[in-house]
Amino acid sequence: MLGLRATFKEDIQATPAELVYGKSLRLPAEFFTESKPHPNEVEFIEDFRRAMNLIRPTQTAHHAKAQPFIQKELHRCTQVFVRNDAVGPPLQQPYDGPFAVIERHPKYYTLDIRDKAKKISIDRLKVAFTDDNNTIDENIEPPSSESNETQTKTTTRLGRKVRFPSRLCL
Incomplete structure (x- = not known):
């Protein structure tokens, strides 16, 4: 089809593509045109070196330091749901519970x-936000991380x- 559309017709003095699109088609051989060499190779090398000196490595990700999302009210609640992994x-529920909290630690309950x-x-x-008003206890202190630091x-x-x-x- 490309060959038929790009063939010059002498009776109409044009190609079918020129009649339809207003200009001739670019053939695959025309995609690979030779580029002109840079007139001043020394200047090109200096520009290239300057560009390479500006390149800096990207920061790597710290995969081990990802922090899970923890709700603010978790350290004061009396009942929680447990995610079923x-x-x-x-249609199985993603969480089981609610369950009563007995003891709090920095990493587990x-x-x-x-x-x-x-x-x-x-x-x-x-x-677990339930209809009872006993869900959040204001008197509970968050678990201290001092024991974790030592x-x-x-x-x-x-x-x-x-x-x-x-x-x-010392």
Whole structure:
């Protein structure tokens, strides 16, 4: 089709594409035209070096430092929902509960689940706003992170204990 539309017709003194589009078609061989070399190669190299010196690496992402979303009311609530992470059948509820909060820690809460105390990570918890006014308790203090700070000084991220020589301790 391209060949028929780009063929010059002597009787009409034009190609069919010129009649339809007003100018001739660009053929595939015309896409690859030779570019003229830069007149001054020294100037080109200097411009290229200047452009390359301006290139800086992008900052890498810190995947290990992602913080989960935690609701503001979570540290004062009396009941929470627990996210169900298992793959289940269609129309299964994503959260189970509400369950009563027994004890709070910086990274996990101890919940009363079916009359047993279970420790659940706080990134799986969601505040249960019920019709009762007892959902949020104003007298509860948020879990202190002071014990966590002292623990990080003596333990690694994997939980191994670090013992420093007494000559290095102050």
